[in-house]
Amino acid sequence: MESNRWRMRYKPKAILKDFKPFCGKPQNLYKHLGKCSHVDSRVNEQARYVLETTYKHKTAAGLPSAFAIGPRIAQLPPAFTQQLVSALANSTQTTSGDVITDATPDSALPIQWTVKDRNDFDTDLCRLLISGNVAWWAVENPFWQNFFKKWIPGSSMPGRYEISGRILDQESARVVELIKKEVSGCYGTGQVDGWKNRQKLEIIGSTVNVEGHVLIQL
Incomplete structure (x- = not known):
């Protein structure tokens, strides 16, 4: 009723x-x-x-x-800020307002790179491109290469196929191992999603929430 x-x-x-x-x-x-x-x-x-x-x-x-x-401006780390202050301390200002500083790199005096420095540079460059959503082919852009050559003497830019292949695979493997250590023996929940990029390649993204810590992997 x-x-x-x-x-x-x-x-x-x-x-x-x-x-x-x-x-x-x-x-x-x-x-x-x-x-x-x-x-x-x-x-x-x-x-x-x-x-x-x-x-x-x-x-x-x-x-x-x-x-x-407008652009997003991140807070600089204290150590890097101190380096900038030290560089400005060695600078002199002319009457015209121009600043002359000894901190300007000299391409004639390249930095001596070790194998570890080379690997660290490649890894950090890979992270920079990913975090900034920059295309891999940017490393082969002449202006990009001249910028690094001027300000980081001795640096050798890896090719786009190298940084998107071997270097990216190494960084991905490192992240996977780190996640395994973080979640080992813990209770958690997981979520997986898949899609295709413009090249029609399949991409799988997973999110893991383990005891209040969220870990994302692509």
């Missing part, structure tokens, strides 16, 4: 005749609410506020606009 009474009160077909479903992207829904005359004015204000604060600096593709939000 109760279920029959509920069916009489709830008539979805009749409701849909009075309301037109509105589908689309969230920002389009907020635009509609911002100027809709059938809702309270406080709802209009809230919708316009969300548009102004959340979707103002996004492009048509839904990605943040670099020119709108």
Whole structure:
């Protein structure tokens, strides 16, 4: 009896005749609410506020606009900051405002690289490209190579196939071993997702949450 009474009160077909479903992207829904005359004015204000604060600096593709939000500036490590201060201490300023510093590298005096230095440089460069979402072919860009040659004398840039092959495989293996040590003997949950890149290559990403620590691997 109760279920029959509920069916009489709830008539979805009749409701849909009075309301037109509105589908689309969230920002389009907020635009509609911002100027809709059938809702309270406080709802209009809230919708316009969300548009102004959340979707103002996004492009048509839904990605943040670099020119709108500006660059992200990270805090420099104290050790590196101290090196900059020491370099500026050896600098002199001319009357024209130009700064002459002894810290400018001299390409005629290349740094003597050891095997360990070479491996560390390749590994850090691989991490730099990944963290900055930089394409592998950037290492073969002439301007990129001249920049490192000028400021890091003696550095030898690996090719894109080397850094995306052997060097990346070594770094990936290191991360996998590190994750195994972190999660060994612990209780945790895992999640796996897969997709294909532009080259139609299959990519598998996994997320592991072990006792409050989140570990992500691609």
